Amino acid sequence: MLKSGDWALLVDPKGRRYLLRLKEGGRFGHHVGGVTHEQVMAAGYGGRVRTSKDAWLWVLRPSLEDYVLLMKRGATVTYPKDAAAIVLLLDLAPGERVLEAGSGSGALSLFLARAVGPEGEVVSYERRADFLTRARENVEAWGVQNVTFQHGDLAEAPLEPERFDAVALDLMEPWKVLSAATRALKTGRQLVLYLPNITQVVQAVSAAREEPLLLRRVLEVNHREWDVRPPVAHPHFRQVGHTAFLAHFTKIQPLRGEAAHEEQGQREPERGEGED
DSSP: OOOTTOEEEEEOTTOOEEEEEOOTTOEEOOTTOOEEHHHHHHHOTTOEEEOTTSOEEEEEOOOHHHHHHHSOOSSOOOOHHHHHHHHHHHTOOTTOEEEEEOOTTSHHHHHHHHHHOTTSEEEEEESOHHHHHHHHHHHHHTTOOOEEEEESOGGGSOOOTTOEEEEEEOOSOGGGTHHHHHHHEEEEEEEEEEESSHHHHHHHHHHHTTTTEEEEEEEOOOOOOEEEETTEEEEOSSOOOOOOEEEEEEEOOOOSSSOTTTTTTTSOOOTTTTOO
8 A cells, every 4th residue: 555755657548647746635636537645545556546537547656757757847857768878878887976967857867876776876966056956856756865966067066086987968068067077087987968959969079079088979869659559550649759969988098199089980880780
């Protein structure tokens, strides 16, 4: 049985989702009828509740994806499909320390925090106080305790060199903090930029040439959802299109008298690449 303070996801007959923080005496209103929070608690995860208009709502345990897409937000959230790719590109493991700049609404912070686990740490910098407040509230409401929020500009932060195992930057002008972020990153580890438009990518890649950073790839993450109702199946009429570009770098040892980027993009395909 669920209790006050738990999160629940209600799903209506058309598959629409509603995030609910349960409390004693609470009530959820819906056009197919309302239900009390006590009904939801009694039903438990995987159960159903009957509304006041004799319709049914499923009670599910919300995933992190559900929470991020439905939580209160200040800045636009990092979409879960992109956050999952960032975690993969950063090659995170439990117990590691991640530096983030651009806390936004706390979405990416939550995915990073889960990847490094309770023994790891995410240090997140945000210049806007209102965004920082919202991000902290969202992270704490989900029950995550391994994120440390800092109000300020990453470029001016007193960061210890080679302290972090990974860096994730979700900023409009990441080139302004790239030197500080690179110094704080351990050699051989990964840095990922989250950038909405390709013009930002070009400028960021150009700026990265001045740092000991090796460009690995620039990519988009596409996500196409299907509506399957046997015997009919077709793509959903509403799709999430372009959200952002991800620029992935590895910190390398400084090269003496050579440009780290000189041969980038000029290599021959490795075995299996580009083959039919």
